[in-house]
Amino acid sequence: MTQPTENTSYKDIKQTVLARIRSGELQPDSLLPNEEKLAVEFSCTRTTVNRALRELADEGFLERRRKAGTRVLSAPQRQARFTIPMVRDEVEALGGTYRYALISAASQTAPEWLSARLALSPGQSVMHVRCMHFNGNTPFQYEDRWIVIDSVPQVKQADFSQTGPNEWLIQTVPFTNVELSFLASRADATVAGFLDVSQGEPIFTGERITWLQGQPVTFAKMYFAAGYRMTTQF
Amino acid sequence: MTQPTENTSYKDIKQTVLARIRSGELQPDSLLPNEEKLAVEFSCTRTTVNRALRELADEGFLERRRKAGTRVLSAPQRQARFTIPMVRDEVEALGGTYRYALISAASQTAPEWLSARLALSPGQSVMHVRCMHFNGNTPFQYEDRWIVIDSVPQVKQADFSQTGPNEWLIQTVPFTNVELSFLASRADATVAGFLDVSQGEPIFTGERITWLQGQPVTFAKMYFAAGYRMTTQF
DNA sequence: AAAAATTTAAAGTCTACACAAAATGGATGC
DNA sequence: GCATCCATTTTGTGTAGACTTTAAATTTTT
Numbered sequence: 358m359t360q361p362t363e364n365t366s367y368k369d370i371k372q373t374v375l376a377r378i379r380s381g382e383l384q385p386d387s388l389l390p391n392e393e394k395l396a397v398e399f400s401c402t403r404t405t406v407n408r409a410l411r412e413l414a415d416e417g418f419l420e421r422r423r424k425a426g427t428r429v430l431s432a433p434q435r436q437a438r439f440t441i442p443m444v445r446d447e448v449e450a451l452g453g454t455y456r457y458a459l460i461s462a463a464s465q466t467a468p469e470w471l472s473a474r475l476a477l478s479p480g481q482s483v484m485h486v487r488c489m490h491f492n493g494n495t496p497f498q499y500e501d502r503w504i505v506i507d508s509v510p511q512v513k514q515a516d517f518s519q520t521g522p523n524e525w526l527i528q529t530v531p532f533t534n535v536e537l538s539f540l541a542s543r544a545d546a547t548v549a550g551f552l553d554v555s556q557g558e559p560i561f562t563g564e565r566i567t568w569l570q571g572q573p574v575t576f577a578k579m580y581f582a583a584g585y586r587m588t589t590q591f
Numbered sequence: 592m593t594q595p596t597e598n599t600s601y602k603d604i605k606q607t608v609l610a611r612i613r614s615g616e617l618q619p620d621s622l623l624p625n626e627e628k629l630a631v632e633f634s635c636t637r638t639t640v641n642r643a644l645r646e647l648a649d650e651g652f653l654e655r656r657r658k659a660g661t662r663v664l665s666a667p668q669r670q671a672r673f674t675i676p677m678v679r680d681e682v683e684a685l686g687g688t689y690r691y692a693l694i695s696a697a698s699q700t701a702p703e704w705l706s707a708r709l710a711l712s713p714g715q716s717v718m719h720v721r722c723m724h725f726n727g728n729t730p731f732q733y734e735d736r737w738i739v740i741d742s743v744p745q746v747k748q749a750d751f752s753q754t755g756p757n758e759w760l761i762q763t764v765p766f767t768n769v770e771l772s773f774l775a776s777r778a779d780a781t782v783a784g785f786l787d788v789s790q791g792e793p794i795f796t797g798e799r800i801t802w803l804q805g806q807p808v809t810f811a812k813m814y815f816a817a818g819y820r821m822t823t824q825f
Numbered sequence: 826a827a828a829a830a831t832t833t834a835a836a837g838t839c840t841a842c843a844c845a846a847a848a849t850g851g852a853t854g855c
Numbered sequence: 856g857c858a859t860c861c862a863t864t865t866t867g868t869g870t871a872g873a874c875t876t877t878a879a880a881t882t883t884t885t
Contacts, residue, residue, distance in 0.1 A: 365869085366868070366869080367868075367869090391834080391835060391836080392835075392836070393835090401869075401870080402869075402870050402871065402872090403836095403871095403872095404868095404869075404870075404871085404872095405868085405869065405870085407836075407837080407838090408868090410836090411836090411837090417674070421835090421836065421837095422835085422836075422877080422878075422879090423834085423835055423836045423837070423876065423877040423878060423879090424833080424834055424835045424836075424876095424877060424878045424879050424880090425834090425835075425836090425877095425878070425879065426834085426835060426836080427835090427836080437672070437673050437675050437769075437771050438670050438671070438672045438673075439670060439671050439672075439673060440651070440670045441670060441671050443666055446666060527666075534824070534825075535671075535824065535825055536822065536823070536824045537671050537822070537823050537824075537825070538820045538821065538822040538823075539773060539795070539820065539821045539822075540775075540795055540818075540819065540820040540821070541774075541775035541776070541793040541794055541795040541796070541819075542775070542793055543792075543793045557791065558777075558793075559775035559776055559777045559792075559793030559794065560775055560793065561773070561774055561775040562775070564820075584774075585774065585775075586772045586773065586774040586798075587772065587773045587774070588770065588771065588772040588773075589770075589771050589772075590768070590769065590770045590771070591768075591769050591771070599839090600838075600839085601838080601839090625864080625865060625866085626865075626866070627865090635839075635840085636839070636840050636841065636842090637841095637842095637866095638838095638839075638840075638841085638842095639838085639839065639840085641866075641867080641868090642838090644866090645866090645867090655865090655866065655867095656847080656848075656849095656865085656866075657846070657847040657848060657849090657864085657865055657866045657867075658846095658847060658848045658849050658850090658863080658864050658865045658866075659847095659848070659849070659864090659865075659866090660864090660865065660866080661865090661866080826885100827884100827885085828883100828884080828885070829882100829883080829884070829885085830881100830882080830883070830884080831880100831881080831882070831883080832879105832880080832881070832882085833878100833879090833880080833881090834877105834878095834879085834880095835876100835877085835878090835879095836875100836876085836877080836878105837874105837875075837876070837877090838873100838874085838875075838876095839872105839873080839874080839875090840871100840872085840873080840874100841870105841871095841872095842869105842870085842871095843868100843869080843870080844867105844868090844869080844870105845866100845867075845868075845869090846865100846866085846867070846868095847864100847865085847866080847867090848863100848864090848865090848866105849862105849863085849864080849865100850861105850862095850863090850864100851860105851861090851862085851863100852859100852860085852861075852862090853858105853859080853860075853861090854857105854858090854859080854860090855856100855857085855858085855859095
């Protein structure tokens with residue numbers, strides 16, 4: 358067995374510090390020694406310690422403030438990262454064949470609830486696009502989307518018959534700000550029809566609002582087929 | 592107006608590269624110049640470029656491979672980070688008063704579905720804990736949890752009458768591996784009763800499995816009160 | 826005692842350089 | 856043609872040191 362190389366990589370330091378937190382050697386809310394001291398302890402440079410602690414802070418275990426030092430968070434803010442794939446990728450990752458179908462696309466003045474939600478001025482026009490995403494012939498997701506025409510004038514020329522509005526938007530609008538929610542909703546007649554489930558069925562639903570520099574761009578509701586689960590590991 | 596300091600911080604480089612991707616100057620799937628060339632272009636060191644690109648890769652915009660170089664991801668893998676707070680924190684963040692109540696805690700041999708799910712050997716015993724989390728007097732979450740006794744023997748002495756099993760576990764078991772899922776389920780009689788909704792109501796549900804070095808530790812189902820949504824911004 | 830100015834400790838970032846590790850693409854051998 | 860080996864390119868990570876920025880703590884002033 359070869360002698361392991363010295364444990365002074367930033368990864369080793371991360372591991373060690375984490376272990377100390379978990380073993381209780383580093384109590385919640387307590388201060389860590391400063392970077393210089395740790396560098397001496399691990400016999401490496403401050404740069405290396407810095408990277409280790411910076412990443413641990415990023416991952417939600419530590420809180421760092423200049424001059425105040427580095428503190429163990431009392432409630433380790435574990436955070437799950439969900440990759441938000443495009444539907445096509447998600448279906449293909451399942452080994453299925455992605456198929457897209459446009460249901461309708463038409464411009465109209467924004468309904469009141471939407472104006473309120475996106476803080477639109479009354480009477481602004483929006484493009485309402487509804488479409489389906491299939492896994493083979495099985496419904497996968499029903500998408501109900503509204504696009505603010507003033508924010509994306511090109512949408513009037515867009516052709517949604519072949520590709521979904523999401524793919525189009527991602528290519529066209531370099532969005533800056535997204536709010537994403539997930540909830541459980543109840544299938545109404547429309548949704549039930551498109552997803553081929555009975556009315557009232559619980560539906561895993563996503564809502565997505567996108568802004569471009571403060572301007573609302575799009576509001577989308579995504580209704581997933583029965584049995585869908587969003588999963589992550591960490 | 593003072594002359595802005597030269598734009599060569601790693602943040603500026605990130606911004607610039609992102610802008611180039613969004614403007615189409617850097618096409619999806621195309622290769623970026625290598626770090627040395629970019630360092631020359633931005634007149635900074637390779638270290639700085641490295642950090643910028645590393646973070647962009649981390650955020651899902653680029654893919655980096657040694658010798659192969661850095662490539663623009665065709666489908667920018669935007670990923671949402673959801674902080675998984677402890678229920679207490681979540682309620683308190685809403686400005687509410689957290690209250691906990693134990694419903695039952697008893698050990699038994701693992702039911703078949705659980706053994707299958709966690710790959711337990713037949714007949715292993717588990718502790719079954721059910722409890723409620725309230726926001727004031729309003730039900731917030733109903734938790735149905737199973738803890739593998741062989742993996743956490745101390746659980747036999749644990750007292751869940753005052754604090755929930757989740758807080759206890761986090762303190763006790765330095766978990767290494769978590770699988771977290773979210774789905775929409777239908778309230779059965781039990782869930783409906785505890786959450787004070789009518790039976791059949793769609794319920795936003797979380798499932799969490801935790802392992803410690805390959806050993807299954809706990810399986811939990813968390814049923815959220817009606818109207819719950821999990822939200823993130825990025 | 827309160828407010829304002831100053832000091833100072835800690836993290837944040839950068840430079841410049843070196844060596845390590847991975848993996849590609851070509852060279853070599855069969 | 857196919858597999859194996861090897862050189863080379865590119866990212867990954869480390870060292871050593873400096874300067875910057877933030878904000879807590881102290882001192883001075885009001």
